[in-house]
Amino acid sequence: MARKIAYLTIDDCPSDDMRRKVDFLLRNDIPAIWFCRGEFLEQRPEPIVYAIKNGFVMGNHSYDHSLFSRISLGECSKQIMRTDELIEEAYEKAGIERPAKVFRFPWGDKGGGLDIEKRGFIPRKENADHIEAVQDLLKKLGYRQPKFKGISYDWYIEAGFLHDVDVYLTFDTMDWACMNPRFGISGLEDILKRMDEDVPEDGRGLNFAGSNEIILIHDLSETSQLFEPIIERLVGKGLRFSLAEFS
Numbered sequence: 001m002a003r004k005i006a007y008l009t010i011d012d013c014p015s016d017d018m019r020r021k022v023d024f025l026l027r028n029d030i031p032a033i034w035f036c037r038g039e040f041l042e043q044r045p046e047p048i049v050y051a052i053k054n055g056f057v058m059g060n061h062s063y064d065h066s067l068f069s070r071i072s073l074g075e076c077s078k079q080i081m082r083t084d085e086l087i088e089e090a091y092e093k094a095g096i097e098r099p100a101k102v103f104r105f106p107w108g109d110k111g112g113g114l115d116i117e118k119r120g121f122i123p124r125k126e127n128a129d130h131i132e133a134v135q136d137l138l139k140k141l142g143y144r145q146p147k148f149k150g151i152s153y154d155w156y157i158e159a160g161f162l163h164d165v166d167v168y169l170t171f172d173t174m175d176w177a178c179m180n181p182r183f184g185i186s187g188l189e190d191i192l193k194r195m196d197e198d199v200p201e202d203g204r205g206l207n208f209a210g211s212n213e214i215i216l217i218h219d220l221s222e223t224s225q226l227f228e229p230i231i232e233r234l235v236g237k238g239l240r241f242s243l244a245e246f247s
């Protein structure tokens with residue numbers, strides 16, 4: 001049987017610890033898309049340039065992590081474009097051609113708000129006009145969803161995520177949840193236990209052979225100590241890490 005493919009995505013970079021994470025991934029031969037927060041990139045471009053030079057792809061994660069359901073279309077546009085320029089500059093500094101424009105919404109809020117209690121963050125299809133307008137905006141700004149092969153979860157397909165312009169995810173490591181007790185995840189042990197669960201219909205399908213995965217982890221200094229053990233557990237599951245195709 002072919003090994004399950006994992007596409008690693010890392011949100012909220014760059015932290016002051018990003019370079020160490022880049023080196024760790026390089027040592028383990030794991031490619032990734034990093035989704036940059038413009039305000040952080042502006043303060044700290046060096047680790048981004050370093051990651052680009054080492055073959056990683058930089059995506060856009062808005063400027064200040066606003067909820068896109070709570071801001072106007074004009075504001076969405078500013079959030080995307082301001083960060084886009086910073087990413088462009090980083091590629092120029094690195095002397096590498098930018099392979100594609102890829103975007104991930106802050107909080108996974110595609111413009112329709114959040115349903116936090118239910119399966120982490122699944123965007124509701126309320127506010128459909130705004131959601132569609134933001135998708136059109138991304139397209140107009142040159143953004144495309146790269147090709148992730150074999151993502152076949154019913155819930156993912158039914159939500160229309162295959163055809164959206166932005167990059168969504170199939171497995172949230174929930175490293176971020178350690179910062180808030182309401183989610184019932186208090187540390188590494190809970191995170192690793194959750195990775196062993198078999199509930200593919202509820203976003204916990206790492207051990208389910210029927211679909212590949214787009215995995216979310218964060219580059220936040222608050223959860224930096226979780227990064228390596230979580231990735232090591234993913235490696236231990238026999239997942240084959242791959243980079244999406246950008247064409």
Ligand SMILES: [Zn+2]
Nearest residue numbers: 011012106107
């Ligand atoms: Zn984020």
